[in-house]
Amino acid sequence: MRVIWVDGEPHKVDVEGDMPLLWVLRDEVGATGPKYGCGIAMCGACTVYVDDRPVRSCSLRIGDVAEGAKVTTIRGLGTPQALHAVQAAWIEHQVAQCGYCQPGQIMAAAALLHDKVAGKPPLSDADLDDHINHAMSANLCRCGTYMRIRAAIKSAAAKLQGQRP
Template identity: 65%
Template sequence: MIKLTVNGKMRQVDVVPDMPLLWVLRDELGITGPKYGCGIAQCGACTVHIDGQAVRSCQMRIGDLGKRAVTTIEGLGAKSLHVVQRAWIEHQVPQCGYCQCGQIMQAAALLSANPKPSDDDINAAMSGNLCRCGTYERIRTAIHAAAAKLSEK
């Protein structure tokens, strides 16, 4: 049995230690926000936070997680929508929506580390998150809007 903390709750799973975190979340725990996109950490659809850092869950082995806490999109806005989630809605970012959970998780990690990012900062942080619909301009606008909301607090 492997114990892990997901979205603030202690969970146990009976899986092999080399199983990717993505499959533990989706198949074992029924948490479907992180999506399978490429399986090689190149698209960002599976992005989660591990102790606040954006990580591609398709390449994180469950046995390497240790005592670090996992947050998925379901945990990011569990009590109320996160400022990034609100900005995504206000700026109508999603089209098909498949990549959006990973995009939001990456953006939230960016703003946690850099509350006033420039366009270059955003481009660099978000470059590993692919969007087939091409909503990159709206993503950048939403991140700037979320940063502005954060600076009001």
């Protein structure tokens, strides 16, 4: 038995240490926000935060998640009633098509903005593009919503610029 904190709630799970975090979340905890797409960190659909750092939960064994670590899924980032700035921008730009990759995209984008924008000196548009190109290309979207992802990140960045993280 181990206890895993997901979106602020503790869950007791009885799993072997080499089960990837993704499957603990999806099948044991019932947190289906993170998705299974490739199983080998090639698509990013399973992205969650462990102690506020984005990770591919399909490639992280639960045994390597420290006891008491804080796991945040897309549902812990914001809710329909209290959207995170990135989620609001995603809706403003009508980004999603099938939507299956979007939890991972949004988690990656929110981490990028947290690291590079919120509370930081303003980035030029070219520098922001550079960061988007490098930080967001590990998240695959088969529907091809990349243009809108870029636009939504820029729109969220404009709102977050100068704000405290």
